[in-house]
Amino acid sequence: xxxxxxxxxxxxxxxxxxxxxxxxxxxxxxxxxxxxxxxxxxxxxxxxxxxxxxxxxxxxxxxxxxxxxxxxxxxxxxxxxxxxxxxxxxxxxxxxxxxxxxxxxxxxxxxxxxxxxxxxxxxxxxxxxxxxxxxxxxxxxxxxxxxxxxxxxxxxxxxxxxxxxxxxxxxxxxxxxxxxxxxxxxxxxxxxxxxxxxxxxxxxxxxxxxxxxxxxxxxxxxxxxxxxxxxxxxxxxxxxxxxxxxxxxxxxxxxxxxxxxxxxxxxxxxxxxxxxxxxxxxxxxxxxxxxxxxxxxxxxxxxxxxxxxxxxxxxxxxxxxxxxxxxxxxxx
Numbered sequence: 001x002x003x004x005x006x007x008x009x010x011x012x013x014x015x016x017x018x019x020x021x022x023x024x025x026x027x028x029x030x031x032x033x034x035x036x037x038x039x040x041x042x043x044x045x046x047x048x049x050x051x052x053x054x055x056x057x058x059x060x061x062x063x064x065x066x067x068x069x070x071x072x073x074x075x076x077x078x079x080x081x082x083x084x085x086x087x088x089x090x091x092x093x094x095x096x097x098x099x100x101x102x103x104x105x106x107x108x109x110x111x112x113x114x115x116x117x118x119x120x121x122x123x124x125x126x127x128x129x130x131x132x133x134x135x136x137x138x139x140x141x142x143x144x145x146x147x148x149x150x151x152x153x154x155x156x157x158x159x160x161x162x163x164x165x166x167x168x169x170x171x172x173x174x175x176x177x178x179x180x181x182x183x184x185x186x187x188x189x190x191x192x193x194x195x196x197x198x199x200x201x202x203x204x205x206x207x208x209x210x211x212x213x214x215x216x217x218x219x220x221x222x223x224x225x226x227x228x229x230x231x232x233x234x235x236x237x238x239x240x241x242x243x244x245x246x247x248x249x250x251x252x253x254x255x256x257x258x259x260x261x262x263x264x265x266x267x268x269x270x271x272x273x274x275x276x277x278x279x280x281x282x283x284x285x286x287x288x289x290x291x292x293x294x295x296x297x298x299x300x301x302x303x304x305x306x307x308x309x310x311x312x313x314x315x316x317x318x319x320x321x322x323x324x325x326x327x328x329x330x331x332x
Contacts, residue, residue: 047100061077062080064077093129094129111311111313114281116279117306137304139299159298162260171261182208185231216235218232221262223256229249241270278301
């Protein structure tokens with residue numbers, strides 16, 4: 001049994017694990033790892049567990065931080081979706097997690113697994129490896145056997161009505177292959193994050209490089225030739241589509257709702273391409289009011305709690321960083 005790092009992992013075996021694994025997502029692919037690890041503004045690490053020539057586990061870790069001085073106190077390793085786990089035993093997974101954590105000390109203050117799947121059968125392995133579990137909600141739509149009309153009928157009444165109004169007033173949507181359209185959607189998203197969300201947003205170069213991998217699909221909403229919204233959605237063929245970011249111009253038209261159409265475009269694409277699941281990538285903590293959760297539920301998905309796993313590698317810097325980021329959020 002051996003823990004492999006970076007180029008030690010066979011891409012052929014990695015792809016096979018992706019194809020066979022029920023925990024597969026776009027964020028655990030070789031393409032996503034290459035994207036994040038080869039950029040100046042980001043880093044990544046990947047670890048694999050191999051036994052008797054069989055690759056049993058793979059975990060891609062995105063090393064993220066805030067810009068400038070706060071970066072030192074905000075270094076974190078995010079495992080989007082969760083690790084790919086094949087035929088690994090409890091003891092093998094404990095060994096893998098323990099060894100991976102040792103390799104990440106000094107590179108990240110804490111690690112966080114944002115589960116897109118139900119890892120409850122492996123929970124003990126994570127807890128015995130030093131991780132803690134935090135309840136966290138998500139919304140997912142099972143599209144197996146569902147057509148467009150059935151999908152639309154599952155939406156809440158107001159959502160259906162507003163979508164119909166938008167289309168009857170001339171708004172349309174499509175899958176984009178034009179850089180200028182993708183940039184226009186990014187500009188709308190950037191404005192939203194600057195003025196309302198007040199959180200950092202990756203650069204346009206990152207989004208476009210992501211698009212060029214073929215994993216990221218970009219949907220554009222337009223009205224009378226003007227881009228008014230869109231969505232950025234990573235896709236893993238036939239397995240899942242993820243609503244990474246979506247946006248629309250605010251107060252554009254009283255009877256046009258571009259953000260609704262940005263989500264609808266992604267859902268229809270998933271149906272047309274036999275993609276089994278749409279994942280909204282988070283719906284906040286249970287028992288804590290979260291407006292975005294209510295919005296996502298309007299599209300008829302199921303509320304699930306797959307939670308998150310946290311592993312603090314440097315407790316002092318973790319506490320200091322959390323305090324500092326709270327102060328910065330108030331200042332912003």
